[in-house]
Amino acid sequence: MGRDVPALVFTRDDRRQFRNKMHMCLDVLARMLRESRFDFERPQVGLEIELNLVGPGAEPAMRSTDALEAIADPSWSSELGRFNLEINIAPRRLTAGGPDSWEQEIRDALNHAEEKAAAIGAHLIMIGILPTLELKNVGLAALSENPRYHLLNEQIFAARGEDLLIAVDGVERLRTYADTITPEAACTSTQFHLQVSPDEFADYWNAAQAIAGVQVALAANSPFLFGKELWRETRIPLFEQATDTRPDEIKVQGVRPRVWFGERWITTVFDLFEENARYFPALLPLCDDEDPQETLEGGGTPGLAELTLHNGTIYRWNRPVYAVVDGVPHLRVENRVLPAGPTVADILSNGAFYYGLTRALVDEDRPVWSRMSFSAAEDNLHTAARHGIDAELYWPGMGEVPVTELVLRRLLPLAHRGLERGGMDAAWREPLLGIIEQRCVTGRNGAVWQSEMFHHLHDVIHADRPVALRRMTQQYIDYMHLNAPAHTWPVE
Secondary structure, three states, X not given: OOOOOOOOOOOHHHHHHHHHHHHHHHHHHHHHHHHOOOOOOOOOEEEEEEEEEEOOOOOEOOOHHHHHHHHOOOOEXXXXXXXXXXXXXXXXXXXXXXXXXXXXXXXXXXXXXXHHHHOOOOEEEOOOOXXXXXXXXXXXHHEOOOHHHHHHHHHHHHHHOOOEEEEXXXXXXXXXXXXXXXXXXXXXXXXXXXXXOHHHHHHHHXXXXXXXXXXXXXHOOEOEEOOEEOOOEOHHHHHHHXXXXXOHHHHOOOOOOXXXXXXXXXXXXHHHHHHHXXXXXXXXXOOOOOOHHHHHHOXXXXXXXXXXXXXXXXXXXXXXXXXXXXXXXXXEEEEXXXXXXXXXXXXXXXXXXXXXXXHXXXXXXXXXXXXXXXXXXXXXXXHHHHHHHHOEEEEOOOEEEEHHXXXXXXHHHHHHHHHHHOOXXXXXXXXXXXXXXXXXXXXXXXXXXXXXXXXXXXXHXXXXXXXXXXXXXXXXXXXXXXXXXXXXXXXO
16 A cells, blocks of 8 residues: 555544545646646656465465564565565666666565575465465464554455455355455565556556456466465456455445456546545545645645555556655556566566557557457456466457467567567567467466466375475475476476
8 A cells, every 4th residue: 555554543534534635636636737747758667576475384474574574675565464575676767777687686686585584484485376375374363463454454344344255166166254354465466567658648557458368368377275276367356355345235236346447448547546536435544744735836746645545445457656756756557467476587578568568559550449348358357367378358350369369469569569669679578578479389377387286286196185285386486496487387
């Protein structure tokens, strides 16, 4: 959510004041957009990676506070669960430093953190959902010590008035209830940030929405939850359910979920922030002392604290971000659909595909979102989450088509073109997008490897289920450290 909050009880007056400040922030944002007060001359990209902490037997380790103290780096922070950490990689120009510089920076940071965590008996793993995680690991005791998560937990359950149902029908069937939001901590993701100008924001957001299903299909890495094999990217339905503030009676009335794909293509970034205020009551109605109108009138840059805090409690798969750096505001698209891992090489290939493809789609004379219904893009996301790289997705001019064919025939050439226009030469593009190509050729990604390895251990070697999941996870960690892309991992 971007900032710490105190432990407290909210009053009706708190909510009224917060709503008033939200509308003031929207008015100020509208004026700033009209006056073009944003930094976009040297756009940057950014990256956040969420990770799991495990013990020697690959079981979840509730050691985030100890690990953060050992790592002692402000780039690292706590996440929702005590078995989670997050690293925020410093923003950069996409083509800065040469082909290997970003990868080396990330690997150095992760290796340093792994060394420090190992000294306290824990290890880091980049994976969409930890296969050894059990339902008993996600109770209230597993919730991070940070007060903001406890407050968020209280507010979500106050809004629901009942326990959370988690139900996923996939290869196997899961149906269970949770009395905290901690199951959300099972979802660990990779988040790509893209700084854009106000005039181009809508096009980039629309493009990101259009390809969300393709991204998930290619990068699926979350086939197991609580010991069961479910969807190829089980993070998607789990995240949608684990933060749902709506009991069933409210759902059937058409109230929007807080984990939200959206419902329409947009024409301006203001559409998204306005929807936030119109459709979603505040979970954390905390008012800042700043008067954004006075700040703007005085020549300063308002932080729009209420707008950004509220935005952080609405979990769009592509989220708008307003931020102020060195007194200058900017806008970013935060792409949130992808799981963590399996390797740094895989993550950076996913990033190259995303950045290149969105650039190319934005540059097209007839944008894809003018030829594709919004509901088709949303359907693609859930189809891809269920079936992964075996999914068939809709694309204008091709109809329903295997995602591997769609990528090889249509989207990879566009991604190359977009990166080239962004200044990335072939010597850099080819290795990164070559990983995407080989995933499509082999039909293999992290989810496929996890499933095949589990079944090899369980069905062929006859290890019982918990042992097979543990051994598969330990092997995953070994291959992760080798940094060979997941489509090359053997099953043995």
